[in-house]
Amino acid sequence: MSSLRISFLATRPRFLVITLLGCFIGFLTAYNTNKQPWPINALAVIGVLLAHASANVLNDYFDYLNGSDLANVERIAPFTGGSRYIQNNIMKPSQVYGLGYALLAVVVLLGICLSYLSTWKLIPIGIAGMLIAWAYSAPPFQLMSRGIFGELAIGAAWSMVVIGFALLQTDFIVYQSIPLGAAYGFIVANILFLNQVPDITADQGANKITLAVRSEPNHLWKWYAIFLISAYACQLAAVLYGQTPCLTLVTILVLPLFIYCAMRLRKTPIDTAELTVIVPCNILGAHLYALLMCAGLFFGQ
Template structure:
């Protein structure tokens, strides 16, 4: 597999382009899709839909994800995992390489991350004032998870809680997007958003195989580092099974419309990634295609589920 070129200072002479690229914008689509699912749930439930608030919610989700990406790079530079990661599959694993390749300094990366988080907090408070006060708890949980995932003293991913953090973080985006429209909590966005959150979690999970050696050396003891490779690979399969079984159960129980079964068209992508991981877990440099299939599965699932909810407005 041919990998894209890593960033260099020569390639990013424009400071604005440099800071924008450091947020890893291609990967922000994961938050965009989580937000879309939440908005689709609100639309499906027949709520009075506020388009400007929906767009602001999308922007906040993207900014929050961008801030988390940048801060994760900063803290992974501090603990040394990215610097010693020679098994990375760029651009999917091993960080953005902006610090390691001299494109941004540690201080610039730290400052960018916290500025983005501060913007999210300020805009979130503004949105809360125009929605409902309980939105504060969703935003606080999301910001805390995004920061504590890699920051000391919590370093939640190093304690085996990274998968839980990712699932909870992306589920919070879906719930928050619905909340802004609904101005209150409901079970629907939690239920509908969980399969997508699990599929995003599997992107973190599979990305940890190429990073396993460097992460272990740096003390990032996530589950892929804690378990033997032959055992760890089955965690991916388990998460896939949970995601699609949950979707089927929701449809069977009438919590999602029958058209939501469209999201099962993402299953072959997940199955293909599972087969590749089971075959090549011990040769992580061969997992590039499996990572791409993982991304394809989560995006296809999110898009098809959102479409099903939009088209089934008022029906279950």
């Protein structure tokens, strides 16, 4: 396998789709007032995807340092426990470290270029997004190890994807993109939260105190429900008090899948066999939610 292909796969590309869908939501939020040509939008998409890729790689490196991935024997591949490229001797730790920061450097250059070609108002959002990508895994912050702050960071990051893409189209903050971005952020944060559950034992041993580690097993489903309710509440607020099309509420169609995940998590919260079903179902639900949101925005305007 070529080194380029190895580096590409080390970014866990299949998980970048959720970010791409966030870009589409932001774009469609301001679809009727789009001022930017396709090359500018394409450049923005590349930058956002590379930022996510960098975060994935850095997370693998710092989980190698704390030992959580190596100790994780209950992972649900490929959804939890990292890429294991270091643990399986596919890449050296120094290579993973270098790749993560190289991607981050490229993101900086693309961000400067994009801001110059479009609007400098993107800079605060870009800086905040990059800081989260780094601070989520890297010391001294290591937000992934600080309970709910990890979920809040992820939620904020994906909210900014939606808000930033809407801003790119219009050159100003699109107010309806804020609750829609928050809704999407909660949905993505729920992916992170549920993916932490199979890793609880390994994370505890590595002193990686995630929200799942902090929670009692019988309370896990409650956190899942809180993030889910928050997402739909934000979306409903966007429809009732903003200019978001009512058709975006088509996302309710995927709600039964989320409820199914919550009910199974409540019944058997830390059963690996059950989680093997729940985790991919939740990820599928998040992608369907985003697709339905895009459809509602496109056909509702």
